[in-house]
Amino acid sequence: MRYIADLHVHSHYSHATSKDLSLESLYQWAQIKGIDIIGTGDFTHPQWFQELQTKLMSDGSGFFRLKEPPQNSALSDLKHQGRDVRFCLTTEISTIYSHGNQLHKNHHLLYAPDLETVSKINTKLAGMGNLNADGRPILRLPARDLLEIVLEVSDRAYLIPAHIWTPWFSTLGSKAGYNSIEACFRDLTAHIFALETGLSSDPVMNWKLSALDCYTMISNSDAHSPQKLGREANLFDTDLTYNAMFEALKTRQGFLGTFEFFPEGGKYHMDGHRKCGICLDPTATQAYKGLCPVCSKPLTVGVLHRVEELADRPQPRQPEGAPNFEYLIPLPEILSEIKSASPNSKVVQQQFWQIIGAFGNEFTFLRKVPLEDIQQHLGQVFAEAIRRLRNQQVCLTPGYDGLYGTIHVFQPGELQQLNGQRSLRATNANPPVAAAYSSKDTYQI
Numbered sequence: 001m002r003y004i005a006d007l008h009v010h011s012h013y014s015h016a017t018s019k020d021l022s023l024e025s026l027y028q029w030a031q032i033k034g035i036d037i038i039g040t041g042d043f044t045h046p047q048w049f050q051e052l053q054t055k056l057m058s059d060g061s062g063f064f065r066l067k068e069p070p071q072n073s074a075l076s077d078l079k080h081q082g083r084d085v086r087f088c089l090t091t092e093i094s095t096i097y098s099h100g101n102q103l104h105k106n107h108h109l110l111y112a113p114d115l116e117t118v119s120k121i122n123t124k125l126a127g128m129g130n131l132n133a134d135g136r137p138i139l140r141l142p143a144r145d146l147l148e149i150v151l152e153v154s155d156r157a158y159l160i161p162a163h164i165w166t167p168w169f170s171t172l173g174s175k176a177g178y179n180s181i182e183a184c185f186r187d188l189t190a191h192i193f194a195l196e197t198g199l200s201s202d203p204v205m206n207w208k209l210s211a212l213d214c215y216t217m218i219s220n221s222d223a224h225s226p227q228k229l230g231r232e233a234n235l236f237d238t239d240l241t242y243n244a245m246f247e248a249l250k251t252r253q254g255f256l257g258t259f260e261f262f263p264e265g266g267k268y269h270m271d272g273h274r275k276c277g278i279c280l281d282p283t284a285t286q287a288y289k290g291l292c293p294v295c296s297k298p299l300t301v302g303v304l305h306r307v308e309e310l311a312d313r314p315q316p317r318q319p320e321g322a323p324n325f326e327y328l329i330p331l332p333e334i335l336s337e338i339k340s341a342s343p344n345s346k347v348v349q350q351q352f353w354q355i356i357g358a359f360g361n362e363f364t365f366l367r368k369v370p371l372e373d374i375q376q377h378l379g380q381v382f383a384e385a386i387r388r389l390r391n392q393q394v395c396l397t398p399g400y401d402g403l404y405g406t407i408h409v410f411q412p413g414e415l416q417q418l419n420g421q422r423s424l425r426a427t428n429a430n431p432p433v434a435a436a437y438s439s440k441d442t443y444q445i
């Protein structure tokens, strides 16, 4: 069967996450978004793990059901498509260590098929750092050794490097990463079969490195609040079991590809300095010799630049068997643009719930609902917005140095014209972009 999986999320025990991240809200928001398999996140955290043991029950396939799906929360009155949401046991680990006289900081996703395996992993990791301190714990051990521990515990437990290109905390990042997957995992590299591309890169960017051809590229939301679930996700067509899902990631049989955030929308796509308001493309950074033209300190080299640095192909080439992907913009952001209001505003929230009520869930609405139906229910402007999203006709202002980029479907002023009304929208307050990176044309698939 076809199903959507978001395999990197967090609980409220992780640093800087929403207090609303409970199992119940993950369950409800997975239904609202249209996600079938949702990661538990944070299984290394003792209290969260206790909650997983108490509230989840195995469905016999390596996934888990909530014993008591929420009935009386504020969300339960809202109409959305029923969905048999299952959980997959997941966590994220931050390894910080010296290797070859260099400090490395990498994030990794771990997966387990049952609670006993989680318990064994947690027992082994407890001695290497404070698992209580953070849902995403920091361990002082090399990434290779973390992988070794995972492999020793179970041949059905897996490690997938997380958001591999982000500058500060990833396997290939510009600040604390390596130049290859092999340099990081050394003799155990053969046990790595998939990589998470992260919000600031997409599969096409990764297709410029022949060294990555053998890895399956996955995408997940890394949500720090339930509303952000599914901003990236994976599409499968397999039996709904843990074994079948990971077999698909190993073989690419039954892995249909990913839903992608536009990489320009990620926080580390371009180079720059957030506090100096400087955003540069790789060529401009080189012209400045890597130093900020305002403060003269080293720039934060972003994902686009880092990919170019390690790439060995002038043009991306889709590896054999690698699936396609679709770009998506979260619905609240599209509503925010159309309504000229914040994604958290009442007007946006109200319309969001109306749409979920009318069309079942967010993924279905963004991807599948015929444009005529959208026009009929929501009007011409809305139908045009979704048409443009589906055709990848968007306006991009890239993110850099921790600042999210912005993705719009309408040109400045165009929406007011379409609406035939005077603009109430504030002027664009984005910092200067020294050299705008735009060409989506090469990314068409």
Ligand SMILES: [Zn+2]
Pocket (backbone or CB within 6 Å): 092, 107, 162, 163, 169
């Ligand atoms: Zn991370």
Ligand SMILES: [Zn+2]
Pocket (backbone or CB within 6 Å): 273, 275, 276, 278, 292, 293, 294, 295, 296, 297
């Ligand atoms: Zn600066």
